[in-house]
Amino acid sequence: MDWIVYGVITLIKTAVLLFVLLTAVAYATLMERKVLGFMQLRLGPNRVGPWGLLQPLADGVKLFFKEDISLPVSEPRLYAIAPWVTAVAAITPFLAIPFADTVAPETVEVFGRTVDLAQYGIHRGVIADLPGAVLFILAISSLSTYGVVLGGWASDNRYSLLGGIRVTAQMISYELSLGMAVVGVLLVAGSMRLTEIVDAQARLPFIVYQPLGFVLYLTAAFAEACRTPFDLIECENELVAGYHTEYSSMKFGLFQLAEYAHIITVSAVAVTLYLGGWQGPWLPSGLWFVLKTGALVFFFIWVRATYPRVRYDQLMSFGWKVLLPLSLANILATGCAVAWWG
Amino acid sequence: MIGPLLKGLGKTLEQMFRKPITIEYPERKREVSERFRGHPRLLRDENGRIKCVACHLCETICPSKAITVEPEGGEEMHDKHPREFIVDLARCIFCGFCQEACPKGAIMLNRKYELAQYRRDVLVYHKEKLLEE
Numbered sequence: 001m002d003w004i005v006y007g008v009i010t011l012i013k014t015a016v017l018l019f020v021l022l023t024a025v026a027y028a029t030l031m032e033r034k035v036l037g038f039m040q041l042r043l044g045p046n047r048v049g050p051w052g053l054l055q056p057l058a059d060g061v062k063l064f065f066k067e068d069i070s071l072p073v074s075e076p077r078l079y080a081i082a083p084w085v086t087a088v089a090a091i092t093p094f095l096a097i098p099f100a101d102t103v104a105p106e107t108v109e110v111f112g113r114t115v116d117l118a119q120y121g122i123h124r125g126v127i128a129d130l131p132g133a134v135l136f137i138l139a140i141s142s143l144s145t146y147g148v149v150l151g152g153w154a155s156d157n158r159y160s161l162l163g164g165i166r167v168t169a170q171m172i173s174y175e176l177s178l179g180m181a182v183v184g185v186l187l188v189a190g191s192m193r194l195t196e197i198v199d200a201q202a203r204l205p206f207i208v209y210q211p212l213g214f215v216l217y218l219t220a221a222f223a224e225a226c227r228t229p230f231d232l233i234e235c236e237n238e239l240v241a242g243y244h245t246e247y248s249s250m251k252f253g254l255f256q257l258a259e260y261a262h263i264i265t266v267s268a269v270a271v272t273l274y275l276g277g278w279q280g281p282w283l284p285s286g287l288w289f290v291l292k293t294g295a296l297v298f299f300f301i302w303v304r305a306t307y308p309r310v311r312y313d314q315l316m317s318f319g320w321k322v323l324l325p326l327s328l329a330n331i332l333a334t335g336c337a338v339a340w341w342g
Numbered sequence: 343m344i345g346p347l348l349k350g351l352g353k354t355l356e357q358m359f360r361k362p363i364t365i366e367y368p369e370r371k372r373e374v375s376e377r378f379r380g381h382p383r384l385l386r387d388e389n390g391r392i393k394c395v396a397c398h399l400c401e402t403i404c405p406s407k408a409i410t411v412e413p414e415g416g417e418e419m420h421d422k423h424p425r426e427f428i429v430d431l432a433r434c435i436f437c438g439f440c441q442e443a444c445p446k447g448a449i450m451l452n453r454k455y456e457l458a459q460y461r462r463d464v465l466v467y468h469k470e471k472l473l474e475e
Contacts, residue, residue: 039354043364306354307347 005115006122009104013127014095021094021261026056028260032301039305060253068249071156079154083247083254086147090261092140096133097268098195100125100278100286125278125286126195133194134186137269138179141224144258145171148226148233151255152243163242166312167226167233173319174223174230180327181220184213184334185273198277205276210334214274216327218299221266223319226259228304232312267296379436380454382409382429384472385447392473393448396424400440400449408433409440429472431457431465 030045030052037044045052073079103125106118117123130136145167152164188209189197197206207214223230234242244255271277271292280288310318365372374380385393396413414425440449459465 035358038358038362041357041360041363043362043366046366302351302354306350 001113002115005108005110006117006120009117009122010127013103017094017099017127018091021091021264022257024264025257025260026060028264028297029059029256030056031297032260032304035298035301036305039302063250063253063256066249068251071246073154073156073246075154078150079246080251082147082151082154083251083258084147085150086144086258087254087261089140089142089144089147090258090265093137093265094268095127096130096136096194097265097272098124098126098129098198098277099268099289100284103286121195124195129193129195132192134182134192134197134273137265138175138182141262141265142171142175144262147255147258148243151247155243155246157246159239159241160243160245163233163235163239163245166239167243170223170226170230170232170315170319173316174220174323177216177319177323177327178220178224180324180331181213181216182273184210184327184330187331187334187338194272194277198272198279201276201279205274205279207274210274210330212326212330213334214270216323216330217270217274219323220327221270222300222303223315225262225266225300227263227300229307229310230315231309232315235309263297263300264293267293267300270296374453374455378451378453378455379438380452381431381434381436381457381467382440382449382472383452383474384427384449384469386473392423392469393446394424394427394444395420395446395448396422396427397445399443399445403439403443405437405439406433406435408435424469427469427472429467431467432462 033055034044034052036042045055048054048058070076071079102123104117104123106116106123108115108117121129148167149164152160152162152167155161185197185206186192188206189200191197191200200206222228226233232242233239234244239245244252247255268289271289275292275296278285278289280292283291387393394411396411398411398413401409401411408430410426410428410430411424412426413422415422436451438451441451457465
């Protein structure tokens with residue numbers, strides 16, 4: 001009967017994680033508006049609740065009750081399903097990310113029975129400790145591209161279609177560099193299991209061994225999350241709003257949710273791979289994870305406030321001619337170093 | 343290539359800690375300049391009598407025909423004054439010609455600018471309303 005306990009605890013962990021993640025997504029929007037405001041000498045939203053803290057709630061309620069304008073599109077089913085694909089693909093990678101050291105005791109007493117949680121690592125701060133977690137995360141998070149492409153295509157709108165086409169080209173170019181940048185970490189850690197990668201960073205975070213890899217990962221992650229300076233898919237001056245031009249109400253809300261969830265996911269992966277995950281002195285491990293991820297999310301917003309959008313050919317040539325060779329060189333150097341000192 | 347990028351990041355971070363220039367409007371109002379042209383108002387002299395002598399100069403010069411003056415004669419000489427003085431703020435363009443034309447300094451533009459209304463007839467100001475501070 002142990003598996004019932006395992007199931008219940010995993011469900012509780014998943015529910016709490018989902019709740020925290022969705023709240024974090026909502027507050028990431030507020031953080032973005034506030035930080036952008038301050039950086040542009042404005043105040044940002046401050047009308048709803050103290051310091052505008054209830055603004056995400058108001059936004060959510062507004063989006064929920066807005067009219068869902070249904071268009072006579074060619075593919076109504078794809079049109080309806082596209083936002084869900086993007087949102088689910090942006091949230092799911094969190095299943096494999098270790099967010100804390102332990103969240104439960106190693107053994108629990110249920111109806112006079114002692115259940116050993118440590119046997120399958122249920123007590124650890126990760127929902128699914130996959131052997132190939134890095135592959136899982138890369139695979140799932142690139143699925144979100146499908147939502148964007150399908151949404152752009154099913155909208156029956158030239159601008160949306162162009163946005164969708166851009167996202168495919170961008171993803172193919174940058175996904176490659178992203179994967180190559182991550183290989184450096186895998187070589188150093190000698191494992192694809194994220195819990196082992198975090199454990200390997202107990203003394204020194206991998207950013208010390210992989211400074212170039214970290215920069216490459218972050219650059220590719222900006223493209224992956226479609227954020228400034230690589231947000232050509234929703235370029236207002238050329239494409240109206242790109243793939244979500246024709247979306248309204250909660251469908252649009254899901255696309256927005258996916259965007260911010262994506263930022264948080266790539267930040268969390270960067271924290272896990274390069275910045276030592278939940279490792280840190282004094283504070284509880286979960287708090288360290290939240291702090292580091294929050295700092296990276298802030299960095300995403302900071303970059304948005306600073307850089308202009310790159311031109312499309314610049315984006316492509318940067319991806320193929322600079323990022324990819326650099327990440328290959330990084331693998332080569334890391335491989336030689338590991339073979340030499342290993 | 344990296345240097346200018348970092349410099350840009352530093353600049354935005356520096357801006358973040360500066361004081362925002364936003365004026366939170368309904369709670370705080372912006373100071374208008376000394377010669378701001380608001381809507382016209384009528385003045386009284388030191389004895390509390392209305393300064394206007396109903397000469398119709400402002401009515402004549404008003405480019406948008408916003409002013410209507412109805413004169414009224416008094417008992418004595420030089421005692422002509424307006425029985426009614428109407429400024430239609432929906433027509434007024436706040437040009438200040440009335441103030442320039444007035445030989446008695448009886449009409450001046452004040453510094454009020456929050457004049458939005460839901461109904462147009464509210465914006466037709468009569469003598470009593472124009473005499474308010």
